[in-house]
Amino acid sequence: MKSNGTPPQLAIDTADASACKALIASLPLTNAREAHQTLVLLLTGLAHRPPPAAAYLEVLEATRAPAAFLQDELAQRYAAKPLPPLPAEGEAFRQLLALWQAMARAYAQVAQIGGADPRVQENLALICQRCVHYAGKAIIEFFRARREPTPGAWIDLHGYYATAEEWQIDGTAVAEPLGEASKSQSAVEAYAAILLVDLASPYSRSAQELAWICRWAQGFAPQTAVRPPDESTGANTFGIDLMRDAGARPLGLLQRTEAVRYFDTRSLAPTIQQALTRLKLGEPAAALGLGSDCPSALAGRLLLHLYKPWCLSAAPRRFPRRGADGIAQACLGFEPIHFHVSGSEFNQPDHVRIYSRDDMERIWTFRDSLEPGQLSVRGAQVQLGYPLERWTVADQSVLGFRLCRGEAGARIAHGQLLCLKPPDGEHFLLSQVSWNLMRKDELHIGIHVLPGVPQGIAARPTGANVSSSERYVRAFFLPAVPALKEEPTLVLPRGWFQAERVIEVFTDRPAKVRLNMLLNQGPDFERLTFTRL
Incomplete structure (x- = not known):
């Protein structure tokens, strides 16, 4: 060459x-x-x-x-x-x-x-x-x-x-x-x-999950069938139109022509049910042909998610989406999110506040504009550095939104934490990017709103080897939502969760809490339940 x-x-x-x-x-x-x-x-x-x-x-x-x-x-x-x-x-x-x-x-x-x-x-x-x-x-x-x-x-x-x-x-x-x-x-x-x-909703899967799904699909495919539908084929099953530029759709949405095929996955149900049972009993995923690189707990959780689209009828969404419009404001990253949720710059509590040389220089330079008790003078700088992006709302449901914007703007990862203020909302909400994809030159994302109106708080580790002057990091508190049967939760930076770990949180005063269960996580956060001590 x-x-x-x-x-x-x-x-x-x-x-x-x-x-x-x-x-x-x-x-x-x-x-x-x-x-x-x-x-x-x-x-x-x-x-x-x-x-x-x-x-x-x-x-x-x-x-x-x-x-x-x-x-x-x-x-x-x-x-x-x-x-x-x-x-x-x-x-x-x-x-x-x-x-x-x-x-x-x-x-x-x-x-x-x-x-x-x-x-x-x-x-x-x-x-x-x-x-x-x-x-x-x-x-x-x-x-x-x-x-x-x-x-x-x-x-x-x-x-x-x-x-x-x-x-x-x-x-x-x-x-x-x-x-x-x-x-x-x-x-x-x-x-x-x-x-x-x-x-399997591929755009809502992580890269590793998608790799597992592709492998499992090859193994499960022989237990499916593709054939012309007959009079007994229900409208709520999945079908394919060989003349249509799309994948499987509910058969009831397709015109019954010679090009339509019924995708029969009924034989998968007992196989997946048996696999789930064996995984619960502690059998390794590799023994079930699911791969040695897939932990049993993750395999069971993912298989359970796949059971509905692969084995059940094409059921409607639990919370149907409805048409919506307007402009939502959003931002990414713990620092900007904490700033917009709390409405002010993050300051260390008084009992751990230590002024650095840079802090002292800024205080001296901007001494005439400082408010009493203010840690730094970054207010205007922070506000300029934490801009909000404008997103068009395509539709919404009880628990989420579908948003779109052009290519200009921050890059967004699957599963990332996002701060959102809906067009008609009074508060900023925490949400997670549940799927994202490019459609030509537009970025589309689906977000799942974390239940509860968030409160910006601070958190720091505890323990014998932790100094009493250990600095706090940004965190969030989400109150209980009885209507959704959601208990109070904390949102912490990724890597903080350990079952039974005790940490200190600060709202208007310090308090110790024990971390209980990890509910969901993304590349930059963890949401978990806790017990006050």
């Missing part, structure tokens, strides 16, 4: 299958960027000048393992990152997506040019499975990058599956060396696995 400022070129003739396989074998996998670029060039060259169909298939099969490795390496540049993406993250995503889509098209091209080749015809089931697999990988990549699938992404997946169904080879299992749950898979199983991931 050349890299002297001109576009890189392949040094081989892609019509020569042996040369292509030699190039693949010599890929510099330790240089992921160069190796990935070489694969993209190879697939581009193959599309324009392919070898004979059977040899083309062999080249693609040789490409699969290094492509999977390089794609995972490239995905680390943007997966689990806040949104909106940085330019380098967006470019990495586009490169990765292009390779998955090119692989799907390449296998389809083999079937197209190999219509008269017996070796290709006897491998049509494998070709269809590979097409569905790679079109599905593209969909999964949108989920992992938290982006809305581009127009045509679902149509491509449906089209590849429909071809396998039309040829009556959708249920024929073929070897799948890259499978995590099984080393064989049919086209319909590859298709069903993507549908299961789509039903």
